[in-house]
Amino acid sequence: MRYDVSIVGLGRVGLPLALSFADKGLRVLGVDKDPERLAALREKRMPFAEAGAQELLERVELGLSDRVGDAAEAESIVITIGTPSFSHIEIDMRDIRSALDDLLPVLREGHALLLRSTVAPDTTEFVAGYLAKHRGFDIGEDVFVAHVPERIAAGRFLEEIATLPCIVGGVGERSGEVAGRLFEVLGAPIVQTTPVQAELAKIWTNILRYATFALxxxxxxxxxxxxxxxxxxxxxxxxxxxxxxxxxxxxxxxxxxxxxxxxxxxxxxxxxxxxxxxxxxxxxxxxxxxxxxxxxxxxxxxxxxxxxxxxxxxxxxxxxxxxxxxxxxxxxxxxxxxxxxxxxxxxxxxxxxxxxxxxxxxxxxxxxxxxxxxxxxxxxxxxxxxxxxxxxxxxxxxxxxxxxxxxxxxxxxxx
Ligand SMILES: NC(=O)c1ccc[n+]([C@@H]2O[C@H](COP(=O)([O-])OP(=O)(O)OC[C@H]3O[C@@H](n4cnc5c(N)ncnc54)[C@H](O)[C@@H]3O)[C@@H](O)[C@H]2O)c1
Missing domain, CATH: 3.40.50.720 (NAD(P)-binding Rossmann-like Domain)
Structure with a gap:
């Protein structure tokens, strides 16, 4: 494999994460469909403000691609694509689905597909089911799927990535362990749980804040x-x-x-x-x-x-x-x-x-x-x-x- 980890979606979550993995010595491929974003990164220019990220971008090596399929050149693939909500009060999974469809033909045994995007409960099981249905993988044995939610505050990424407990919810036998092994290089304690509990913990972290300020x-x-x-x-x-x-x-x-x-x-x-x-x-x-x-x-x-x-x-x-x-x-x-x-x-x-x-x-x-x-x-x-x-x-x-x-x-x- 040419890379240790691919990050699909180089937004406010994906890009600092890619830089953090690279800073720990991992070979990282960043994938994004936005040509302007990739052009900025090739020029070593941060497309948004994040404390310390510009200096890191200038210092570390980051492979770049606009093709989601290229993410399969790494053993671990972390999805950090946006997950908006439809006005129908329903998660909009179109970008995630599109990336999954691009990955389906290139996934091989040993790959780990890790959802870092915020998702509705049961989405991680849906992703695992999708891969099992279309490729016949035994999830947790052949291919690993886990939810590893992001709870970092914008502007404090590099400080919090090393300290905030990292929640991991793996599907099947070994997915949690495989995901934990990747994320532990960042230095924060790993907390293992089920996929749906990881999903609930993330969205309710934000619901708690949203309701706290509504009062x-x-x-x-x-x-x-x-x-x-x-x-x-x-x-x-x-x-x-x-x-x-x-x-x-x-x-x-x-x-x-x-x-x-x-x-x-x-x-x-x-x-x-x-x-x-x-x-x-x-x-x-x-x-x-x-x-x-x-x-x-x-x-x-x-x-x-x-x-x-x-x-x-x-x-x-x-x-x-x-x-x-x-x-x-x-x-x-x-x-x-x-x-x-x-x-x-x-x-x-x-x-x-x-x-x-x-x-x-x-x-x-x-x-x-x-x-x-x-x-x-x-x-x-x-x-x-x-x-x-x-x-x-x-x-x-x-x-x-x-x-x-x-x-x-x-x-x-x-x-
Ligand atoms: N921004 C935050 O502070 C924050 C914090 C915690 C969790 N999250 C969650 O993390 C996820 C990402 O959020 P974000 O703010 O980084 O989003 P973002 O919009 O900044 O970044 C998403 C990136 O994915 C790219 N993309 C979209 N579809 C793609 C595809 N099919 N192939 C390749 N690239 C694609 C976009 O071009 C964009 O650069 C969301 O689920 C969000 O809810 C965000």
């Missing part, structure tokens, strides 16, 4: 109805209370949280509960727009500066970001929207240009550079005298979701 988001909306302050209520809940732990509100989304719940919801014994969590998080942009209108009147012709497009602080990942939804809703109000985000690839205005003469300034992403006294001073001096500041993250520390810039500055100066 303060719903509380924020509840507080508005009662003219109460959400940050004070959260402090009352949590302060010196051993069973507290309410999280802070914000715009909760991103490519994983927004769809992974659907992989449980598609055959939930309590249908609707997670959809309600989704609806709460999805309604935050509308809540913010309505809150602006209640305070400054119609937004038509008013300038609204949106700070942040990324789905969370410190990342350049805009996929499924609620900041984009916020911008769309503001545009539907005929507001003049100016956006600033120094991290993302979408071209945006500079900070000064965005906040200049703004009637409203919204912190949509709590990037560190926005949450500073200097940024607040700039808003105060450059936006309109009576500018409204919308800060669901409490990025400025004034403890107000909606407050006028002068008020925010006075409150932060006093604290």
């Amino acid at each position: 303060p988001n719903l509380l924020m909306m509840d507080c508005e109805q009662h003219d109460a302050n959400v940050f004070e209520v959260i402090d009352l809940i949590n302060r010196d209370y051993p069973r507290g732990g309410m999280a802070q509100p914000g715009l909760t989304a991103g490519t994983c949280l927004r769809k992974d719940f659907a992989f449980s919801e598609e055959r939930s014994p309590a249908p609707g509960m997670l959809l309600a969590v989704h609806r709460v998080n999805e309604s935050v942009p509308r809540f913010l727009v309505d809150g602006m209108k209640r305070r400054v009147g119609k937004l038509s012709g008013k300038k609204v500066a949106v700070l942040g497009l990324a789905f969370k602080a410190g990342t350049d990942d805009e996929r499924d970001s609620l900041a984009h939804k916020l911008v769309r809703l503001l545009e539907r109000e005929l507001a003049d929207v100016a956006v600033h985000d120094p991290h993302v690839q979408t071209p945006t205005s500079g900070f000064d240009e965005a906040v200049d003469a703004a009637d409203v300034v919204v912190v949509a992403t709590n990037h560190r550079e926005f949450c500073t006294p200097a940024a607040l001073r700039a808003i105060r001096s450059q936006s309109r005298e009576d500018a409204l500041v919308v800060d669901p993250w409490d990025c400025f520390g004034a403890g107000q979701v909606f407050a006028y810039a002068a008020e925010v500055q006075a409150l932060t100066a006093a604290s």
Whole structure:
């Protein structure tokens, strides 16, 4: 074999993983169907931001191919392709199926096919069944199939790959052991379980986060109805209370949280509960727009500066970001929207240009550079005298979701 491991899908999960294996001395083939991505990698250019990855890309050797069939040149094949959700509340397996069909004719005895993508329960057994049905393999003896889910946070990949317990759910006798042997080179403890438990552990890791943030988001909306302050209520809940732990509100989304719940919801014994969590998080942009209108009147012709497009602080990942939804809703109000985000690839205005003469300034992403006294001073001096500041993250520390810039500055100066 020319390679030890092939990684199919060089996205935010696959590429840092490929680089990490190569860093451990494995011969790695990276496969992706996107020619632009491959061109960037040939030029040793990271196509997205991930701490430490550029330096690693420059240092290690990575074979590259655009043909999934070439992945069979390695004993272990790790699938890190995207698994979106249809609006039918159902996993969209088309990319995974397409890669499987490309691999079917070239798989041989001894190959390990490891699913790193996030999948709905029983997908790993489906993959094993597909290979058994079409090629007659005895899975766990001739060919090995396992789910090895990814739970790393974007931006912390290289740190967490070596420390987060690595869950392995193998099909049949020996798949778990074979998958564990590959992943143990990365240094994290290996935790063996069944395929469906590995799948459930991954999606429920994300469901836990999604639901955890829906509660303060719903509380924020509840507080508005009662003219109460959400940050004070959260402090009352949590302060010196051993069973507290309410999280802070914000715009909760991103490519994983927004769809992974659907992989449980598609055959939930309590249908609707997670959809309600989704609806709460999805309604935050509308809540913010309505809150602006209640305070400054119609937004038509008013300038609204949106700070942040990324789905969370410190990342350049805009996929499924609620900041984009916020911008769309503001545009539907005929507001003049100016956006600033120094991290993302979408071209945006500079900070000064965005906040200049703004009637409203919204912190949509709590990037560190926005949450500073200097940024607040700039808003105060450059936006309109009576500018409204919308800060669901409490990025400025004034403890107000909606407050006028002068008020925010006075409150932060006093604290
Ligand atoms: N992004 C995250 O932080 C994260 C974290 C944990 C788990 N996951 C899961 O990992 C999986 C991958 O996520 P991602 O964010 O890396 O996705 P991504 O969209 O960034 O990357 C997927 C890559 O696969 C390539 N691809 C798609 N179909 C292909 C095919 N048939 N052949 C070859 N290449 C193909 C695409 O061109 C793309 O480069 C998903 O299941 C996701 O839910 C993502």
